[in-house]
Amino acid sequence: MDKNNYNDQFEQLLAMMLELGASDMHCSANVAPVMRIHGELQEREELETFTKDQLMGMAEAVLSAEQFEHLIKKRSCDLGYSNQLGVRFRLNIYFERGSLAFAIRALDGSFCTFEELRLPAQLEDVVGFKDGLVLVTGATGSGKSTTLASIINKINETRACHILTIEDPIEFVHSNIRSVVHQREVGDDVLSFADAIRSAMREDPDVMLLGEMRDLETMHAAITAAETGHLVFATLHTNDAVGVIDRLIGMFPGDLQNTVRQQLSMCLRAVVTQTLVRSPDGQGRIPVNEILMVNGAVSNLIRENNSTQIRSVMETGRAQGNQTFEFALAKRVYEKFLTKEQALQLTSRKEQFENSLRVLGR
Numbered sequence: 001m002d003k004n005n006y007n008d009q010f011e012q013l014l015a016m017m018l019e020l021g022a023s024d025m026h027c028s029a030n031v032a033p034v035m036r037i038h039g040e041l042q043e044r045e046e047l048e049t050f051t052k053d054q055l056m057g058m059a060e061a062v063l064s065a066e067q068f069e070h071l072i073k074k075r076s077c078d079l080g081y082s083n084q085l086g087v088r089f090r091l092n093i094y095f096e097r098g099s100l101a102f103a104i105r106a107l108d109g110s111f112c113t114f115e116e117l118r119l120p121a122q123l124e125d126v127v128g129f130k131d132g133l134v135l136v137t138g139a140t141g142s143g144k145s146t147t148l149a150s151i152i153n154k155i156n157e158t159r160a161c162h163i164l165t166i167e168d169p170i171e172f173v174h175s176n177i178r179s180v181v182h183q184r185e186v187g188d189d190v191l192s193f194a195d196a197i198r199s200a201m202r203e204d205p206d207v208m209l210l211g212e213m214r215d216l217e218t219m220h221a222a223i224t225a226a227e228t229g230h231l232v233f234a235t236l237h238t239n240d241a242v243g244v245i246d247r248l249i250g251m252f253p254g255d256l257q258n259t260v261r262q263q264l265s266m267c268l269r270a271v272v273t274q275t276l277v278r279s280p281d282g283q284g285r286i287p288v289n290e291i292l293m294v295n296g297a298v299s300n301l302i303r304e305n306n307s308t309q310i311r312s313v314m315e316t317g318r319a320q321g322n323q324t325f326e327f328a329l330a331k332r333v334y335e336k337f338l339t340k341e342q343a344l345q346l347t348s349r350k351e352q353f354e355n356s357l358r359v360l361g362r
Contacts, residue, residue: 081171122321133226158239161206330356
């Protein structure tokens with residue numbers, strides 16, 4: 001089969017993925033493709049099962065020569081891909097048991113409002129920040145990228161500033177509205193996240209988006225950028241707004257942790273964690289967001305290495321935009337987006353959840 005035929009085969013797969021409303025698809029040798037629809041994995045036995053050689057042929061058809069060489073040398077490759085209709089996908093092609101596998105994420109190129117995504121209203125406050133570090137955290141597939149894209153789009157619509165995104169790969173393409181937007185892809189436009197952040201200091205950004213903080217150098221550069229008057233958005237893979245602070249500090253060597261703690265106490269503005277939960281009718285997913293808005297009291301607790309008290313500030317500081325995961329769950333139950341039974345399965349702090357329900361009048 002020639003390259004064009006392999007490309008057509010791949011395009012047909014993507015078309016089927018969109019037709020079924022799948023967010024993700026996994027293709028492996030000698031196994032039917034598996035799709036994630038409304039958060040649930042489903043093996044699609046009606047689709048063609050690919051051989052090892054077919055998957056290799058599709059990879060050669062999809063990747064540039066440089067990307068294919070990277071795949072062979074490094075055994076995996078990340079990239080953004082637009083199909084024939086212009087719909088964006090994020091691809092990870094990797095080796096497993098000696099043959100290739102594809103992990104494909106469909107990216108909705110349109111930007112939804114906070115209301116359409118059912119995000120909490122206090123994220124509007126995040127849009128108005130002028131400087132500092134905002135962390136959006138959650139497990140893989142929790143919608144972090146979509147939430148961040150909506151925040152960046154809102155800034156683009158409402159503020160005249162320079163927005164610089166550094167991503168691997170670029171997932172959502174932003175055009176200039178009120179802001180000037182430049183997007184750099186790691187591997188194509190710049191060698192690494194850390195290199196991109198360092199060079200950004202000479203590119204006059206007001207707002208920076210980091211697709212992910214993967215290593216100490218990137219973390220340190222992001223914190224420094226936030227300290228020097230930029231508004232920096234970044235992601236981490238954690239599910240706890242308080243725990244992310246300890247995790248971030250703990251990733252630095254012991255002799256640097258106190259310095260990083262002092263820096264975070266001054267530049268951290270908010271931590272937003274996100275979990276996606278299937279709606280009761282199984283036809284969609286609902287975000288549940290824990291939010292920590294950093295005020296003077298929280299800054300002091302970070303500085304004094306007393307993060308265990310931060311949760312108390314979140315519980316008593318809802319007027320400032322804070323909400324614990326349990327309160328966020330209770331709100332979703334109160335709004336009838338989730339059932340109480342679903343919520344109880346998602347929390348280990350059942351008493352706090354019940355208290356939050358009582359506060360909300362249920």
